[in-house]
Amino acid sequence: MSTTAAAKASAPEPKVPQEPSSGLDRFFKISERGSTVAREVRGGFATFFAMAYIIVLNPIILGSAKDMYGHQLDSGQLVTATVLTAAFSTLLMGVIGNVPIALAAGLGVNTVVALQLAPRMSWPDAMGMVVLAGIVVMLLV
Template structure:
């Protein structure tokens, strides 16, 4: 006789929100609530591979955009830019998945890179420009955490959205 805790469940479980999820779910399904969202682990893996392939261009494009000279004539190293782009995308995607439990991939915003390279860097150094990016990120986080971002978005009339 096996211990009751290792026997597979044959009935549905309460998901905590009134819905029922199938028994025998994997730890991935239980942690990320995959079946509760109407998906399967295999579908999510396929979606993740597809998303990675669709986003891989950022590893080439972001370093190209950020390859310009700053006000002092300095440039950023291509290998360092590729590494930083990959690391930032991996870290933020993993945080979104494991902390937020949301299947979203995150990567550098090309619009921010473009503005930085074309409009900011010609007038300041790369360290100063990257410092501005950090401040930009902190301001965005504060807007989200305080709820001010949502209030601003809700204040914009639907016709303008």
């Protein structure tokens, strides 16, 4: 048997996409991508638990820093803002982008804001810089 014949014999058969079983499947093209709704739900839970650390860590980093006027951010508000921002951006990626990607606050940016920006300006000014940087990144993307 030749090498190409052996490769063809051992090559796995390509998967044929199944027909969408629900509106959710049709909208997100789950079957078309070779997955199932159950697999995507399990992946969503795994992603949530892999990212859940940010809910605790972001408020610790930002809440421990003081701005140039000695003000600190409230931990409860930081937790709420972290959760809402991650949920909103992840929903946008899923519904508008139609891709299974979760987004959350980046720890590098948070550390720069807490340790370098905030001590030199007020919290509103530091957060304004973060918004401007986000706008610039979105325009570049």
